[in-house]
Amino acid sequence: MKFSDFTAYAGELCLYLAAVGFLLSPPGDMAGMAIFLAVCLLAESACTLWGKRKGIVPYLPLLLLVPFFFTAQTIRELLRPAPVLILLLLRCRARRWRMEYYSVRSLFQTGGVIYLVLFMAFLITQHIDRLVSDSFPFFVMWLLLSVYNMRMLRNPYVASLDGRFKALNAVLLLCVALTGALLSSGPAVTAVTTVLKALWSGVIAPLLFVVLYVVAILFSLLWYAANFLFWLFARDRGEVDPPKIETGQMQEALMETMPEMAEPSQWLIRLAILAGVAAFLIVAWLIARNMISPAVKDTEDPGALQRESLASPGRKPRRGMGRAPAEGVREVYRKYLALCASFQIPVDGRAASDVIRDLSAPYTGGEDAGALREQWLRARFSGQETSPEEVREARQLLRRMRETAAKAKRAENKQRKMGR
Numbered sequence: 314m315k316f317s318d319f320t321a322y323a324g325e326l327c328l329y330l331a332a333v334g335f336l337l338s339p340p341g342d343m344a345g346m347a348i349f350l351a352v353c354l355l356a357e358s359a360c361t362l363w364g365k366r367k368g369i370v371p372y373l374p375l376l377l378l379v380p381f382f383f384t385a386q387t388i389r390e391l392l393r394p395a396p397v398l399i400l401l402l403l404r405c406r407a408r409r410w411r412m413e414y415y416s417v418r419s420l421f422q423t424g425g426v427i428y429l430v431l432f433m434a435f436l437i438t439q440h441i442d443r444l445v446s447d448s449f450p451f452f453v454m455w456l457l458l459s460v461y462n463m464r465m466l467r468n469p470y471v472a473s474l475d476g477r478f479k480a481l482n483a484v485l486l487l488c489v490a491l492t493g494a495l496l497s498s499g500p501a502v503t504a505v506t507t508v509l510k511a512l513w514s515g516v517i518a519p520l521l522f523v524v525l526y527v528v529a530i531l532f533s534l535l536w537y538a539a540n541f542l543f544w545l546f547a548r549d550r551g552e553v554d555p556p557k558i559e560t561g562q563m564q565e566a567l568m569e570t571m572p573e574m575a576e577p578s579q580w581l582i583r584l585a586i587l588a589g590v591a592a593f594l595i596v597a598w599l600i601a602r603n604m605i606s607p608a609v610k611d612t613e614d615p616g617a618l619q620r621e622s623l624a625s626p627g628r629k630p631r632r633g634m635g636r637a638p639a640e641g642v643r644e645v646y647r648k649y650l651a652l653c654a655s656f657q658i659p660v661d662g663r664a665a666s667d668v669i670r671d672l673s674a675p676y677t678g679g680e681d682a683g684a685l686r687e688q689w690l691r692a693r694f695s696g697q698e699t700s701p702e703e704v705r706e707a708r709q710l711l712r713r714m715r716e717t718a719a720k721a722k723r724a725e726n727k728q729r730k731m732g733r
Contacts, residue, residue: 315411317412317465317466318361318410318411318412319354319358320462320465321412321458322357322358322361322412323354323454324417324420324455324459324462325400325604326350326353326354326357326397327451327452327454328420328452330346330448330451331428331448331449331451331455332424332427332452334349334393334451335443335447335451337393338389338390338393339390341447343447343450346451349381349394350451352378353378353394353397355374355377356374356375356378356401357374357404360375360401360404361410364404365408371408375398375402375405378394378397378401381393381394382394388586388590392593392594395594395597396597396600399594399597399598400597400605403598403601403602403605409605412462413466414462414463414466416604417459417466420604421459421463424459431444431448436510436513441506640692641701641704642688642689642691642699642703642704643689645704645707645708645710645711646686646688646707649673649677649685649711649714650669652711652715652718653669653672653677655718656672656676656718658672658673666689666690670683675721676717676718676721677714677717677718678713681710682714684710685707685711685714688703688707688710
């Protein structure tokens with residue numbers, strides 16, 4: 314199991330506790346939620362390590378979650394480990410444990426929106442203290458882990474070839490941690506809540522009132538227009554005016570026709586609770602299934618990847634009637650490899666792309682070669698199409714490298730002639 318997989322699992326669990334888990338836990342039970350996080354992370358890590366084994370072995374670590382069900386004292390505490398158990402069961406069944414950049418990024422975008430809505434809801438209901446004390450620490454931890462994982466998983470091949478990449482990520486993570494600590498302090502939270510409350514009471518609430526007032530006026534105008542048309546038709550036919558029902562008379566008529574509300578029986582209450590529990594489990598199952606996309610496949614280690622070949626593929630991907638942008642960047646990179654081969658640089662798969670870049674730097678220019686390599690890595694391994702602008706930029710880089718290489722060859726030939 315890779316360290317990035319472990320941190321991605323921890324981030325998912327922190328987001329769950331920040332958005333849902335704290336609502337299913339007793340207020341102020343930070344120690345209990347921390348123990349729950351540690352046990353769930355241990356179970357998921359063990360499932361990952363045993364994930365390739367056959368039979369029931371990958372499912373055995375899920376037994377670590379069983380004590381949470383037996384020690385639950387309320388229905389909310391009983392539901393707290395259920396989403397985690399569903400997610401781990403689906404992952405064990407699908408045998409998909411490798412975390413990908415795009416799944417982490419998608420969860421980061423979705424989780425940010427969900428937590429913003431949750432924050433506004435608690436702010437409006439005057440329960441922001443509960444959110445800050447029980448949820449915000451896990452949210453900050455998820456935010457840190459998400460930033461770190463997106464940096465590490467954005468291109469694992471760059472991470473394995475560049476030794477400074479991890480150091481830069483560590484510095485970035487430290488900066489985000491300090492920012493989170495400052496934002497989670499008492500004065501910062503007070504300032505943010507004050508600004509948001511002022512924004513709600515001074516801008517959002519008046520706008521909503523105006524919108525509702527306008528809608529009410531429109532409905533009133535439609536009602537009077539319909540009533541006026543009905544009166545015109547009735548007058549042309551010589552009929553009497555339609556009866557007008559006042560608001561008070563309508564309320565009295567409705568109250569007379571409505572039966573007396575009796576106290577709900579116990580079986581109706583239990584049925585409502587069961588329906589709520591079933592709805593919660595169904596939503597948890599749908600979210601967990603969406604997190605494990607069938608299209609995502611475990612990739613091999615970066616050391617086992619195939620190098621770019623000088624020969625163009627026999628069957629090129631198409632986009633409409635033209636060539637796909639990703640293939641355009643790869644085509645430019647193959648021409649760059651052919652240029653490197655003219656300088657006796659090994660481009661037959663024995664050397665990695667960073668080695669080729671360093672060897673070709675004296676002939677083609679280090680900055681241009683590095684920029685083209687970055688574009689090729691995105692086109693080759695990101696799984697997404699590049700834009701036409703990036704293709705044009707890659708061609709400009711190749712054009713400049715050819716000019717630089719021509720100057721290098723002329724200088725080399727001149728030195729040979731002088732040596733003779």
